Amino acid sequence: xxxxxxxxxxxxxxxxxxxxxxxxxxxxxxxxxxxxxxxxxxxxxxxxxxxxxxxxxxxxxxxxxxxxxxxxxxxxxxxxxxxxxxxxxxxxxxxxxxxxxxxxxxxxxxxxxxxxxxxxxxxxxxxxxxxxxxxxxxxxxxxxxxxxxxxxxxxxxxxxxx
Amino acid sequence: xxxxxxxxxxxxxxxxxxxxxxxxxxxxxxxxxxxxxxxxxxxxxxxxxxxxxxxxxxxxxxxxxxxxxxxxxxxxxxxxxxxxxxxxxxxxxxxxxxxxxxxxxxxxxxxxxxxxxxxxxxxxxxxxxxxxxxxxxxxxxxxxxxxxxxxxxxxxxxxxxxxxxxxxxxxxxxxxxxxxxxxxxxxxxxxxxxxxxxxxxxxxxxxxxxxxxxxxxxxxxxxxxxxxxxxxxxxxxxxxxxxxxxxxxxxxxxxxxxxxxxxxxxxxxxxxxxxxxxxxxxxxxxxxxxxxxxxxxxxxxxxxxxxxxxxxxxxxxxxxxxxxxxxxxxxxxxxxxxxxxxxxxxxxxxxxxxxxxxxxxxxxx
Numbered sequence: 001x002x003x004x005x006x007x008x009x010x011x012x013x014x015x016x017x018x019x020x021x022x023x024x025x026x027x028x029x030x031x032x033x034x035x036x037x038x039x040x041x042x043x044x045x046x047x048x049x050x051x052x053x054x055x056x057x058x059x060x061x062x063x064x065x066x067x068x069x070x071x072x073x074x075x076x077x078x079x080x081x082x083x084x085x086x087x088x089x090x091x092x093x094x095x096x097x098x099x100x101x102x103x104x105x106x107x108x109x110x111x112x113x114x115x116x117x118x119x120x121x122x123x124x125x126x127x128x129x130x131x132x133x134x135x136x137x138x139x140x141x142x143x144x145x146x147x148x149x150x151x152x153x154x155x156x157x158x159x160x161x162x
Numbered sequence: 163x164x165x166x167x168x169x170x171x172x173x174x175x176x177x178x179x180x181x182x183x184x185x186x187x188x189x190x191x192x193x194x195x196x197x198x199x200x201x202x203x204x205x206x207x208x209x210x211x212x213x214x215x216x217x218x219x220x221x222x223x224x225x226x227x228x229x230x231x232x233x234x235x236x237x238x239x240x241x242x243x244x245x246x247x248x249x250x251x252x253x254x255x256x257x258x259x260x261x262x263x264x265x266x267x268x269x270x271x272x273x274x275x276x277x278x279x280x281x282x283x284x285x286x287x288x289x290x291x292x293x294x295x296x297x298x299x300x301x302x303x304x305x306x307x308x309x310x311x312x313x314x315x316x317x318x319x320x321x322x323x324x325x326x327x328x329x330x331x332x333x334x335x336x337x338x339x340x341x342x343x344x345x346x347x348x349x350x351x352x353x354x355x356x357x358x359x360x361x362x363x364x365x366x367x368x369x370x371x372x373x374x375x376x377x378x379x380x381x382x383x384x385x386x387x388x389x390x391x392x393x394x395x396x397x398x399x400x401x402x403x404x405x406x407x408x409x410x411x412x413x414x415x416x417x418x419x420x421x422x423x424x425x426x427x428x429x430x431x432x433x434x435x436x437x438x439x440x441x442x443x444x445x446x447x448x449x450x451x452x453x454x455x456x457x458x459x460x461x462x463x464x465x466x467x468x469x470x471x472x473x474x475x476x477x478x479x480x481x482x483x484x485x486x487x488x489x490x491x492x493x494x495x496x497x498x499x500x501x502x503x504x505x506x507x508x509x510x511x512x513x514x515x516x517x518x519x520x521x522x523x524x525x526x527x
Contacts, residue, residue, distance in 0.1 A: 023487050
């Protein structure tokens, strides 16, 4: 008996009509598409994008070449060489991040004792040649100089949660 | 009607002027008048499909090329035209190239007997319904040949599925049309539409206009015909021949560029054809749905029949897109079960019911 009622019920296409009613409702629903270049989704201050090297207010670079970031980097994307500078301080002679290898985990930023290496909110960057995404110390410092204001604001916003 | 009258006198005049050259020339003009808008509507149907599916998925859909994305089909067409056609090694080259043409040709040829208005058809064939059935069945050869000629296992599987599917749904489709034929007492598509014009009287109630069309007394056949039509055109949820999650792209997996575009055109042209046929067989073709109603009937009678037909076709095409956005693909055995164990018995029973009905005094026409 149940089989027979089931048969006639399926002949009435009730389930199919229910499904169509659902898609029919969504047809008129508000669309959620974000049209990327014109519209952007909100970003948090902890956003992990392109890396930057910061400086102190007096222009001195923060990095002291402790190599903690290099050690912690799970993708082995960071390469550091260190030497003593003329004034006797320990400074990097080479600080490269291969952004092709980088997985943007943020460990370098976490491990840095002097907040030298940070990840910014920048996500729209690209390379047109092989090697364009191999960022050297100068490039990282340039990014830091350009966006220092934003970087400092994001660190300040995050400070109370640490 | 007046326009048709002028057209006839124009034809007579040209006939006298050009003699035997006129007939083929005039037919050619008619073909162009049908095929060019058809191709344009195919192009824009692809855009409409992407919009409708996007809206149902709460997305926006293409809106980048031209205003509101209206030039998208043209961009797609240009892209496909400039792409390389790759013929796989081991493919039968002649059949590989011939298959897309074989798929598209019947989809276009079937339009010869479709009446766009009273007397507005390329060929007024008395066996129009048979011609339509023959032409829509021919389309599957393009698919089968494409699958075989590609020398690829996925394409071959797709072709086999398609062959089995079309054979099973063709029967149900044919029987559904037999009911229409019994009601209309004619195989001429124009006569089938005219048979729906008068409406019918049942138990003293007058059914006219929209309610006088065949889809009301033959409602189960209307459903079966349209669903079988969706299966015939290999559209979701019956797109097992393409089945991109199972057999990559099915029969057209090896096709690229313009050859692929021809398959695409054929699929959409077939959709439009099935929509037009459903409109003609069950929804009164070019007839005004409000004909014979007080006030509304008189006003809407002024609208040319062509617009009513196009409106009905658009509604049916929207159903195609709606199905695609809603239903997941049938599993292959479910597809066969639906065809053989539901549709064919159902249509057979309904043919018998209509046959018996015709012998009673309650027969409507």
